[in-house]
Amino acid sequence: MIHSLSKIDNFGAEFKQRIIHSEQEHKSIIGGLFTLLVYSICTAYFIFVLQQWASGQILPKILIESTVSAFEKFEMPDKLIELTFVRYDDQIVDPFATQGNILMPIAVLLENNKPISYQSVLTNSEISNYGTNLIEMEKMQIVKNSRNDKSQENCRYYNLLITTCQKQYLKENQTCASNEDIQNYLRNSLTPIEIEVKLQQFDTKNKEIYEVEKQLQFILEENLTLKVDILFQNTNTIIDDHLIFSNSKLFSYFSDFSVLTQTNTKIQNAQIIQDQVLIQIAFKVDPIEVKQSITYVKFGEMLAEVGSIASLLLAASWFIQQFNKEEMENKIIDEIISIYYPQFRNLKKIKNCMGRTIKIKHEKDEINQKEFQKWYKKVRKNAILKLSVVNQLHEISRLYFIIRSQTTYQQMLKYQNCGIQLPHRLFKKHSYDINNELQSKDIQIEDYDLESSYMITSVLCEDDLNLLNYNHNQKRINIPAG
Structure with a gap:
């Protein structure tokens, strides 16, 4: 079981043979x-x-697609629609004034295209930038049911009618102008009406909704009714702004609108309200919605x-790796050549910026560059063969055959178990104490390994471990005296 576990170990350490010393x-x-x-x-x-x-x-990644929603209910925000009269001269009468009113804005709620309620939105609570009365549409609830699904609520939207003053819709402290003043006003002046729609957009930098105002202006004509359809574009924005994981937030708002206009005669609009309708504005929601997905960079x-x-x-490191590979190969080959030709270490190579050898120098003698390159090419080819494993095994086998031809089989077995004696200082007992314990045997501690039963000899010493070690900086071997 233990051996099986070791076989599936994916964290095993790989043995890398050293090139030179610790490299x-x-x-x-x-x-x-x-x-x-x-x-x-x-x-x-x-x-x-x-x-x-x-x-x-x-910038975040933004994906925009259009979808069709058959049924949806919208709670329109307050002050979404503002209506005012554009006046460039303070002497001109404000037709939306509550006292002596000439033009009255009437909100009509329609369900399945049938009007079910009328209400004047004429107030004097706000003043526009032109110094005229500012009309604000109260909070509206629009139901979109484009397929007339009977299981859902009926389609509901609002109309804003600009008519002459209607006494039945007057509120407290409000009065109408006389019929003569109303007719004179319509005949003698062009009345520019401005509608301001407050839309919303998403700020990707600050991650918040901000308002965008768009204005429309219409000119009233006495004998014609201007019919305007404002289709709001609903946008559903999904925000994912988490640092690492997914964290979706949904924002729904009106981001834009489209306008459809046409003109009708007064008779065609008499079925809606029995009076002069100058402008009829329908507020609807476009059946095509925009789905926007904003994903911030994680x-x-x-x-x-x-x-x-x-x-x-x-x-680009591939080129550096090739350079290192070639330099390593040249370095190892030069070391092998130095083993066979010790004088080779005294040669100095002059290289260019690309690492190519361009000249060979010697400390004392001048080098024949042409002859050296010819010799080096031949020796290098032989040194490369020394690096192959097959060649190394071949040379070891030849050495074995040479030794075997000069040594008997019994002597080879003796060398198989031959080793270096451990220093006496490693043992607590002295050698004579151990020898006394082995009096029945003919061998001494110098000839026997107590633990492994291998033949050992005092002829070999610790220096024998390093005697044949290769040292590329070593120029000569010092043989100790005695």
Whole structure:
């Protein structure tokens, strides 16, 4: 069971053979400079993106699509519609004045295109920028039922009628102008009526809804009725602004409107209200809605953006890897050549900026460059063969055959168990005490390993462990005296 667990271990350590001493990888100055450059650029870009992200300068991803909603109910916000008379001269009479009123705004509620209630919205609570009376539509409830679904509420919308003053709709402290004054006003002046609609938009930077005002102006004509349909564009905005996970917030508002206009005679509008209707404005909701999905950049996406830049830069590391690979190969080959030709260490290579050898120098003697290159090419080819595992095994097998031809089988078995004696200082007991315990045997501690039963000898010492070690800085081997 324990062995089975070890076989499925995905975290096993891989053995890497050292090139020279403690070097398992060849690294160069050029590779170090390139690494420093890549990480510096990535860090600087990460700080730049992080600053933009924190200040809201990175625009979110916005997906807009249109949908058709057959049924929906809308609670229209207060002060959505404001009506006023555009007056450029203070001497001109305000037709929407509550005292001596000439023009009266009447809100008509229609259900399934049939009027069910009339109400004057004439007030004097607000003054417009033109110094005239400002008319505000009260809160409206519009029901959109485009397919006439009987299981849902009936379709409901509002009309705003601009008529001459109607006494039956007057409120307290309100009076109408005389018929003569009303007719004179309509005959002798062009009356510009301004309608202001307060729409809403979503601010992606501050993540909040703000108001946008749009104005429409119409001119009243005595003998014609202007019919206007204002279709509000409803927008459902889904906001996902969480730092890491998904966190959706829904905002619903009117973002825009479209206007359809036509003119009719007075007779055609008499069925709605028995009087002069100068402007008939219908407030409806467009059956086509806009669905807007706004997803802010998350921290993981920002890291991915930085990582893409890093990946692009690291793609260029292939050239550095090839450079290091070639330099490592040249270094190992030169070390192998130095093993066979010790004088080779005294040669100095002059390289260009690309790492190519262009000249060979010696400390004392002058080098014949042409002959050296010819010799080096031949020796290098042989040194490359030394790096292959098959060649190494081949050479070891040849050495074995040479030793075997000079040594008997019994001597080879003896060498199989031959080893270096451990220092006496490692044992608490002295050697003579241990030897006394082994009086019945003919061998001494110098010839026997107490734990492994391997043959040992005092002829070998600790220096034998390092005697044949390769040291590329070593120029000669000092043989101790005695």
